[in-house]
Amino acid sequence: MKITDVKTCKYNLELVEPFSIALGTLEKAENVLVKIVTDNGLVGIGEAAPTPFVTYETPGSIITLIEKHFKKLLIGEDPRNTELLITKMDQVIKGNSCAKSAIDIALFDLVGQIYETPLFQVLGGSKNSFTSDCTISIGEPEEVEKKARTIINQGYSILKIKVGLDEEKELSGIKRLRDSLDPGIRIRLDANQGWNPKQALSIIEKVEKFDIELIEQPVPKEDFSGLAFIRARTNIPIMADESLFSPQDALRLVQMEAADLFNIKLMKSGGLLKAKKIAAIGEAAGINCIVGCMMESRVALTAAAHLVASTPNITGADLDAQNALRTDPVVGGVDFKGGPIPLPLSPGLGIKKINI
Numbered sequence: 001m002k003i004t005d006v007k008t009c010k011y012n013l014e015l016v017e018p019f020s021i022a023l024g025t026l027e028k029a030e031n032v033l034v035k036i037v038t039d040n041g042l043v044g045i046g047e048a049a050p051t052p053f054v055t056y057e058t059p060g061s062i063i064t065l066i067e068k069h070f071k072k073l074l075i076g077e078d079p080r081n082t083e084l085l086i087t088k089m090d091q092v093i094k095g096n097s098c099a100k101s102a103i104d105i106a107l108f109d110l111v112g113q114i115y116e117t118p119l120f121q122v123l124g125g126s127k128n129s130f131t132s133d134c135t136i137s138i139g140e141p142e143e144v145e146k147k148a149r150t151i152i153n154q155g156y157s158i159l160k161i162k163v164g165l166d167e168e169k170e171l172s173g174i175k176r177l178r179d180s181l182d183p184g185i186r187i188r189l190d191a192n193q194g195w196n197p198k199q200a201l202s203i204i205e206k207v208e209k210f211d212i213e214l215i216e217q218p219v220p221k222e223d224f225s226g227l228a229f230i231r232a233r234t235n236i237p238i239m240a241d242e243s244l245f246s247p248q249d250a251l252r253l254v255q256m257e258a259a260d261l262f263n264i265k266l267m268k269s270g271g272l273l274k275a276k277k278i279a280a281i282g283e284a285a286g287i288n289c290i291v292g293c294m295m296e297s298r299v300a301l302t303a304a305a306h307l308v309a310s311t312p313n314i315t316g317a318d319l320d321a322q323n324a325l326r327t328d329p330v331v332g333g334v335d336f337k338g339g340p341i342p343l344p345l346s347p348g349l350g351i352k353k354i355n356i
């Protein structure tokens with residue numbers, strides 16, 4: 001079996017409302033859809049969802065890289081040789097994890113279709129459903145509470161609150177949630193690199209009484225020592241997100257004792273293959289993982305769901321972009337509303353059609 005063509009297509013996804021985090025505000029998602037076609041008529045689907053201020057890529061850079069460089073590596077090759085093909089992409093260019101992720105997802109979709117097996121079982125088949133949290137972007141305390149109530153009414157019981165811009169306002173929002181919501185609701189905080197280590201410790205001391213499940217990326221991505229400094233001084237688990245792109249980053253976080261948890265995203269790791277390698281490093285070090293997302297359509301989100309369901313030490317998910325997007329061009333795949341979320345049992349990703 002051989003790959004005969006690789007197609008790319010840029011498409012825009014409209015957000016329900018602008019999404020604000022400590023690093024910036026997203027007004028819309030500009031993503032790239034990839035199709036890999038084989039000589040027996042199968043089509044594997046993948047997606048790149050660049051967030052330029054996190055992944056340093058744009059739709060233009062992704063399309064250029066795939067069309068001018070990756071396409072010629074792939075055509076004529078057997079799509080089942082995933083390790084070989086992904087290694088070849090790494091030999092062409094370092095980084096560019098979103099472009100590589102789109103190819104990786106499409107290859108694994110093909111592998112599932114070839115073996116007529118759902119992707120989560122191709123990847124290991126640990127469970128067939130999972131639970132996701134839902135994220136609330138930075139906002140006024142009353143607005144945060146209102147959004148929390150809407151999300152809980154949709155069936156979610158884990159909230160991820162974005163922080164890292166305005167300490168006083170954010171503390172008052174968290175207090176408001178804890179005072180008004182059922183105590184069984186789990187609350188995670190994500191500072192998106194917004195604090196320095198000492199500031200982070202001072203804020204962490206103030207939120208300890210609010211039963212916070214974890215704190216994500218408190219300090220700038222390069223500051224591994226800062227993560228280790230904070231982690232050594234609090235009982236709240238510290239999760240690395242922007243500090244963790246590659247398996248090499250995961251190894252360094254372990255060596256520096258800088259994280260209690262890993263946040264794996266396909267757009268940072270460069271796809272499923274390397275995401276599994278990161279999870280394996282976590283497993284060896286006794287670190288559990290959560291799989292998160294960028295502003296991905298249900299193409300990349302469905303791939304991420306298969307990853308969650310395939311890996312025992314991936315114990316949580318932050319796969320909530322479907323709630324933030326007004327447009328949903330995907331037919332089939334995983335439906336992320338509420339929870340628990342079941343995996344599709346059709347081959348590969350289980351996506352039937354994309355309406356773009």
Ligand SMILES: [Mg+2]
Pocket residue numbers: 190192216217241242263292
């Ligand atoms: Mg994060």
